[in-house]
Amino acid sequence: MKKPLCVLLILLLLAVASLLLLPMAGMKFIPLWSEGKELDILLLFRFPRVFCAFIAGAMLSLSGLAFQTLFRNALATPFTLGVSSGATLGIALFIRLGLVFSLPGFSSLSIAAFCGSLLAVGLVYGLTRLKSCFSITTLLLAGIAVNFFFSSLVLLIQDFSDPAESFRMVKWMMGSLASADYPRLFNLLPFLAVGGTVMLLLHREMNLLMVGEDLALTRGVPTGRIKKLLFFSTSLMVAGVVANFGPIGFVGMMSPHICRLLIGADHRWLTPAALLFGGAFLAVCDTFAHSLPSGAEIPVGIITALLGGPFFIWLLLSRR
Amino acid sequence: MNRAIIQIENLSLSLAGNDILHAVSFAVTAGEYCSVIGPNGAGKTTLIKCIAGIHQKWNGTIRINGKPVHQYKSRELATLQSYVPQAEGRTFPLSVEEFVAMGRYPYQSAFSPLSADDHRAIDAALEQAGLVNLRARSMDTLSGGERQMAFIAAALAQETQILLLDEPSTFLDYRHQANVAALLNRACREQGKTVVAVHHDINTALSASHRILALKNGATAFLGTPEEIVQGRTLEEIYETAFVRSPSPERALPLIYAGGAL
Numbered sequence: 001m002k003k004p005l006c007v008l009l010i011l012l013l014l015a016v017a018s019l020l021l022l023p024m025a026g027m028k029f030i031p032l033w034s035e036g037k038e039l040d041i042l043l044l045f046r047f048p049r050v051f052c053a054f055i056a057g058a059m060l061s062l063s064g065l066a067f068q069t070l071f072r073n074a075l076a077t078p079f080t081l082g083v084s085s086g087a088t089l090g091i092a093l094f095i096r097l098g099l100v101f102s103l104p105g106f107s108s109l110s111i112a113a114f115c116g117s118l119l120a121v122g123l124v125y126g127l128t129r130l131k132s133c134f135s136i137t138t139l140l141l142a143g144i145a146v147n148f149f150f151s152s153l154v155l156l157i158q159d160f161s162d163p164a165e166s167f168r169m170v171k172w173m174m175g176s177l178a179s180a181d182y183p184r185l186f187n188l189l190p191f192l193a194v195g196g197t198v199m200l201l202l203h204r205e206m207n208l209l210m211v212g213e214d215l216a217l218t219r220g221v222p223t224g225r226i227k228k229l230l231f232f233s234t235s236l237m238v239a240g241v242v243a244n245f246g247p248i249g250f251v252g253m254m255s256p257h258i259c260r261l262l263i264g265a266d267h268r269w270l271t272p273a274a275l276l277f278g279g280a281f282l283a284v285c286d287t288f289a290h291s292l293p294s295g296a297e298i299p300v301g302i303i304t305a306l307l308g309g310p311f312f313i314w315l316l317l318s319r320r
Numbered sequence: 321m322n323r324a325i326i327q328i329e330n331l332s333l334s335l336a337g338n339d340i341l342h343a344v345s346f347a348v349t350a351g352e353y354c355s356v357i358g359p360n361g362a363g364k365t366t367l368i369k370c371i372a373g374i375h376q377k378w379n380g381t382i383r384i385n386g387k388p389v390h391q392y393k394s395r396e397l398a399t400l401q402s403y404v405p406q407a408e409g410r411t412f413p414l415s416v417e418e419f420v421a422m423g424r425y426p427y428q429s430a431f432s433p434l435s436a437d438d439h440r441a442i443d444a445a446l447e448q449a450g451l452v453n454l455r456a457r458s459m460d461t462l463s464g465g466e467r468q469m470a471f472i473a474a475a476l477a478q479e480t481q482i483l484l485l486d487e488p489s490t491f492l493d494y495r496h497q498a499n500v501a502a503l504l505n506r507a508c509r510e511q512g513k514t515v516v517a518v519h520h521d522i523n524t525a526l527s528a529s530h531r532i533l534a535l536k537n538g539a540t541a542f543l544g545t546p547e548e549i550v551q552g553r554t555l556e557e558i559y560e561t562a563f564v565r566s567p568s569p570e571r572a573l574p575l576i577y578a579g580g581a582l
Contacts, residue, residue, distance in 0.1 A: 072410075201430050208422055210412055214374045214405055219478065220398030220426035265413045 004269035007262050011276040015054070018280040022050045026291045045181075052180035053286040053300070054279035055188045056244070057251055059237035061278020062199050064252020065259075065271065066234045069210045070227060071128075074260075074315050075140060077252040078238045082146030083120045084249065087242035089150045090116020092157045092169050107187055110243035117235040117242070120146060125231060175248040175301025177286045184244050191240030195233040196275060202226060203267035210265065248282070248301045250308020255281050257315065324386075325350040325482060325514050326371060331380035333366060333538075340366045341378070342538045348531075350481065353508045353515045355525035358535035359559050364518040365406065367535065368486050371516065372403040384482070398426035401482035402475035407468050407491055411460035416470050419459050420445055423477035441477045449473035449503060465496030472503060483507060485517040489524060501528060522555070522576045534558045546573055556582060 094112035
């Protein structure tokens with residue numbers, strides 16, 4: 001059997017195992033064969049939480065992969081370039097203004113987050129269009145600036161809010177899966193369905209874009225349209241996660257990069273691998289987050305950031 | 321054989337307020353090897369990129385097979401012409417074979433595996449470029465010369481009538497320079513492909529080309545045969561430096577090198 005197929009099968013097994021076994025873990029171990037109240041806890045709280053974590057992780061990983069491919073750099077992800085903070089800004093504005101609007105299948109909160117992330121993606125995209133020879137360092141610095149700018153706007157909005165609204169915003173900004181339940185699970189699914197399908201279908205185009213935009217264009221890829229489609233899907237997936245659980249950083253940077261080391265750079269294998277690995281990764285991180293012996297749950301965003309910070313620096317140092 | 325496969329009329333392009341190309345007109349016949357030469361910043365790369373469809377905001381007309389280039393879908397255009405960019409040292413961890421297979425993109429649909437035709441084209445391209453033994457190697461472990469051969473092989477796998485190349489042999493060692501020259505010569509003379517190549521080195525352009533286009537400051541400075549360009553003070557006017565023309569034991573055309581007083 002071909003090596004990438006083997007790796008992908010192992011990742012699939014890992015993902016299924018994480019979905020089936022992780023619900024047993026927590027502050028109290030509950031085996032799958034429990035009954036009564038414990039079975040209720042398992043079915044009503046633990047399973048939806050692990051599934052939510054998996055889907056959120058998969059989407060963060062896929063959107064990270066899309067950015068890494070489009071910008072041809074492992075350090076460029078929606079989180080580092082300010083897309084998450086754009087989505088957070090959208091939500092803060094939404095809560096402050098009390099807007100309610102809705103499209104079938106997507107909550108109004110996610111639409112607000114989507115507008116915010118689309119704004120940030122537009123900013124990043126516009127910056128790269130401004131000068132064709134934009135260096136990756138400039139791009140990352142611009143991402144930091146966008147991040148700071150949006151974060152300050154969020155703080156400003158918070159300052160004008162009453163304590164109840166302000167509390168809601170702070171809870172969101174921590175990045176936690178504590179609010180995971182079935183409605184949120186079903187809210188997340190359409191985001192993954194759309195974003196994941198687009199990315200799995202575009203594996204040839206992403207391979208060519210990774211090599212270079214000029215080359216992709218002359219091989220027959222309608223690069224403008226494909227890039228917009230990828231930016232759109234990325235915004236959608238980031239918005240889905242942020243609207244439901246807040247910004248969770250670094251999954252989108254670590255997971256695709258680790259997968260690239262495991263399975264190679266061919267997106268035919270890399271995209272499904274990133275989906276499975278990212279999902280399992282966040283599910284494991286979240287299980288740690290709520291089963292620490294101290295008894296108190298910590299937001300999963302803190303765990304991923306604690307892992308991701310050193311990883312970012314390692315990537316920065318190992319770059320050729 | 322006298323059909324113009326590429327027709328360019330009055331091509332002008334400004335980037336950020338600077339005139340890069342100014343009223344360039346020329347035509348390339350099917351099966352011809354046309355070299356584009358000129359000093360640094362003359363607009364050679366820009367011209368190739370205009371033909372390849374990478375630059376799109378120019379004025380004038382570019383026709384491929386008689387049809388304006390912007391009326392083609394990118395996929396359709398990619399079955400007529402392929403492009404080899406200037407080597408820039410960018411690497412990526414794909415195998416040589418995977419990379420060459422990407423040249424088949426315009427013939428594929430989203431989930432279909434490579435067809436028998438695709439495999440035949442990929443094998444032929446690897447064979448011609450002498451990469452059969454390197455097909456499983458990762459692109460980021462190749463030398464500059466091997467990598468350039470892989471880029472040309474990918475363009476050959478695209479099976480197009482036209483090959484556009486931007487400085488295909490600059491920065492290569494002598495063996496790889498000779499390999500690239502032989503490969504392009506065969507593609508043109510034996511397979512009847514049309515080659516438009518930017519060349520930095522005049523002697524390479526002289527020995528390879530049917531015709532030479534020289535650009536200077538974005539405008540046409542010379543268009544004619546290799547025999548004509550070595551006459552008089554044409555080269556001196558293009559490059560604003562003196563040249564020595566030394567008789568070659570190998571060919572009728574002299575060897576050219578910079579030197580002497582203007």
